[in-house]
Amino acid sequence: MQPQILIIYTGGTIGMITDPETGSLKPFDFNHISEEVPDLKKIPYQLDTLFFKNPIDSSNITPEAWIKVAKLIEDNYTKYDGFVILHGSDTMSYSASALSFMLRNLAKPVVFTGSQLPIGVIRTDGKENLVTAIEIAGAQANGRPIVPEVAVYFEYKLYRGNRTTKLNAEHFEAFASFDYPILANAGINIDYNYSKILPLSEKQLEVHKQFNTNVAILTLFPGISQEYIHHFFEIPNLQGVVLHTFGSGNALSEQWFIDELNQAIQKGITLLNVTQCKMGEVIQGRYETSKGLEKIGVISGRDITLEAAITKMMLVLSEFSTVESIKKELTKSYCGELK
Ligand code: ASP
Numbered sequence: 001m002q003p004q005i006l007i008i009y010t011g012g013t014i015g016m017i018t019d020p021e022t023g024s025l026k027p028f029d030f031n032h033i034s035e036e037v038p039d040l041k042k043i044p045y046q047l048d049t050l051f052f053k054n055p056i057d058s059s060n061i062t063p064e065a066w067i068k069v070a071k072l073i074e075d076n077y078t079k080y081d082g083f084v085i086l087h088g089s090d091t092m093s094y095s096a097s098a099l100s101f102m103l104r105n106l107a108k109p110v111v112f113t114g115s116q117l118p119i120g121v122i123r124t125d126g127k128e129n130l131v132t133a134i135e136i137a138g139a140q141a142n143g144r145p146i147v148p149e150v151a152v153y154f155e156y157k158l159y160r161g162n163r164t165t166k167l168n169a170e171h172f173e174a175f176a177s178f179d180y181p182i183l184a185n186a187g188i189n190i191d192y193n194y195s196k197i198l199p200l201s202e203k204q205l206e207v208h209k210q211f212n213t214n215v216a217i218l219t220l221f222p223g224i225s226q227e228y229i230h231h232f233f234e235i236p237n238l239q240g241v242v243l244h245t246f247g248s249g250n251a252l253s254e255q256w257f258i259d260e261l262n263q264a265i266q267k268g269i270t271l272l273n274v275t276q277c278k279m280g281e282v283i284q285g286r287y288e289t290s291k292g293l294e295k296i297g298v299i300s301g302r303d304i305t306l307e308a309a310i311t312k313m314m315l316v317l318s319e320f321s322t323v324e325s326i327k328k329e330l331t332k333s334y335c336g337e338l339k
Contacts, residue, residue, distance in 0.1 A: 002046050014114045110151070148198060148201065
């Protein structure tokens, strides 16, 4: 039987065409997707499409939109062999991370893709991205899906979704996965990196649909003032902060800084240390400048990306409330976001 794939269009450039009257970009009717991409008819898969009634630029994506996508996958999970999520590239890494944490025990491919140029433009990258993402979502070996995880496909490469970062606002190769190898490379053949793909879960899919958005990111910079830090931690209802640090998780070692952070922790705010470096990991205690953080109970985010850190924190804080349980969850790898 042909693999059955559900395409969910949330918005973004890929689904746009130029309005001949106004010259501006507008979402096209996804019911007619095969008119825009006739090659879809040649794929030996059964394709169905669903779309957001009001497609969004991904800069407007919200946890509510993630829940909507997760519900569509959950409601159609048994009917389809794989899912392709069309999404703007700007926040695709956040959405792919969030979905990877929401879809527990996932045993089917969920492939995010989009494009830098609209699908109706002659030089579009959208057609290749779409066609190959569909092929990957339906790819099977011995009757089992080859990529049973949340992935991002862009410009001939397949990445683990929660390891990606949008890196380039202009080039077709818009994404990178700095601390984890690619899952596949699409050339003449699609070469899968089998040993790097998550194993198939034998358990029942469970969909987590809650987020705690009382979180924030504190990016450090030389010259950061005590007032800034102090007021930051006075954000009402703040419960979790990703501390975006230097190098291998280092921060200023001045006493006022450590005291401000310590007071935040005493108030019950979770602090997760994530490096501003694109590659490498946080090792608290390696330098004097991170020893203080370790001592007061800042949690090491190791090699997690910023996008995965903030989305995972929103999920974990919606589910767990004790210091020990939050730390346990944030330091354990849910689906390959941490080594
Ligand atoms: N601004 C667009 C979006 O993220 C860009 C894109 O589609 O890649 O929705």
